[in-house]
Amino acid sequence: MPFEALLENYLAVFLATIVGTILVATALIGTRILAPYSKDRAKVTSYECGMVPIGRTRAQIHVRYYLFAILFLIFDVEAIFLFPWAVNVAQASHSAFWAMVLFIGILAAGLGYAWRKGVLQWNR
Amino acid sequence: MMRAVILAAPSVDALDNPALSALLGLIVITLIMTLGVMFATWYERKAVARMQQRLGPMRVGPWGLLQPIADTLKLVSKEGVRPASADRIAWDLSLAAIFVPAFLVLVAIPFTADWFVSPMDLSLLYILAVGGLSFIGFLLAGWGSDNKYALLGGMRAAAQLISYEIPMILSMLAVVMVVGSADVYRIILYQDVVPLIVWQPLAFIIFLTATIAELERQPFDIPTGESEVAGGVFIEYSGIRWSLFQLTGYVNMYAYSLLGAFVFLGGWEWPFGTDIGWGYQLLLTMVKMALFIVFFLWVRTSFPRLRVDQLMSYAWKVLLPFALAQIFLNGLVLVYDLPDVVLLATSGGGALALCWLVYSVVRVKPRQPLRMVGNVPATAPGSVSG
Structure with a gap:
């Protein structure tokens, strides 16, 4: 019964999501009831340097953040691919091992290319 | 039928029901987690203070042990300010x-x-x-x-x-x-x-x-x-x-x-x-x-x-x-x-x-004597490494 096995493994996770959300909501409602509250125009400005900030806050972000995010995606997907292989590697055949080494090697070569191109250098 | 039994005698059948036992476990974990975090805040302040040759929290309770409780009370009763321009959701x-x-x-x-x-x-x-x-x-x-x-x-x-x-x-x-x-x-x-x-x-x-x-x-x-x-x-x-x-x-x-x-x-x-x-x-x-x-x-x-x-x-x-x-x-x-x-x-x-x-x-390189250009020191070559 795959669904019952799923339920057995992840029912608690589902419940914990609900309980965690309730905990956060309780804290927010509790502070709404307990804490004093007063409105003040100066109080609700951005906490920067006492003046009203100039310019948009949602500024443009440097492109290197996106490059690292793309690299992260590649290697995270690689890690997911590796997990089932890693569990069975001790019983696997030699060819299964070398096939995965080829896969890791291609990704490592990609990392080397990114390194060479200066993607991994933060302050260019 | 099963549900009726559980409602009638929760103490007996609670651990047979996966949802109820999970909920019980979550409640226990929440309590341990809260107490553990309160202890950790005290312990971190105390340990870091000792490493820096300070005493750390000492006033509230013996060795400042009640400090996290005082902190919690203060934080719960503190006003939460939200900037007017913040995205509410x-x-x-x-x-x-x-x-x-x-x-x-x-x-x-x-x-x-x-x-x-x-x-x-x-x-x-x-x-x-x-x-x-x-x-x-x-x-x-x-x-x-x-x-x-x-x-x-x-x-x-x-x-x-x-x-x-x-x-x-x-x-x-x-x-x-x-x-x-x-x-x-x-x-x-x-x-x-x-x-x-x-x-x-x-x-x-x-x-x-x-x-x-x-x-x-x-x-x-x-x-x-x-x-x-x-x-x-x-x-x-x-x-x-x-x-x-x-x-x-x-x-x-x-x-x-x-x-x-x-x-x-x-x-x-x-x-x-x-x-x-x-x-x-x-x-x-x-x-x-x-x-x-x-x-x-x-x-x-x-x-x-x-x-x-x-x-x-x-x-x-x-x-x-x-x-x-x-x-x-x-x-x-x-x-x-x-x-x-x-x-x-x-x-x-x-x-x-x-x-x-x-x-x-990261090792500390031996300090090199200053080279003087005129009467200003020249910048040391290769002192910064990535």
């Missing part, structure tokens, strides 16, 4: 997006051989996957605060968390290869004679470094550095919202310390075996977890904060190649049925190489 949603994953990690952790909230076949994969979600909360908080420091801090937090996620997953993958299971419970049982830190020292060092970075603790606290981004995403949060961020940080510290104690130090299994009873098992787990926490505090007081480029370079240029090498060597040993000693030799050699590499970069 992202502002409060970020709290849930950070706290809930930290809470979810605790579900899969086997505290003793008999007591855990939920048995899980892939608990290690689950812990890594759910633990990696927290960067979304930092992004939301940074975006929702409508503050330049918060946005920068959120972006930095996301970049750092995703970068160190990779070496951490790969170091765990090396352990999974040796054990042949992605279940934390089986990994603990595997270590009944020798803990895995002996077979996989390189993976352990990578895990330890990546953990400090994932927890955003000093010296990896670049996203929340006071002198650079004025507290990062925390800048606009106050009162209970700020304390929820702190709470999550400590819960994550406990969770990752427990994970390290289970995966590398043998958890409750090593060195006494499974039969010593749950009390001693719990004690053994706590002692091993405390080793990690004390180590984090020690590192915190010993090292200055890294620069952001050093941080990213270290993850991608040092830890990631070493982790890939560790996986390759493990595969070689396991597929060709080489003896376990080779595992120790290759991983130990890798660990020594990694330590030597770090040492050769």
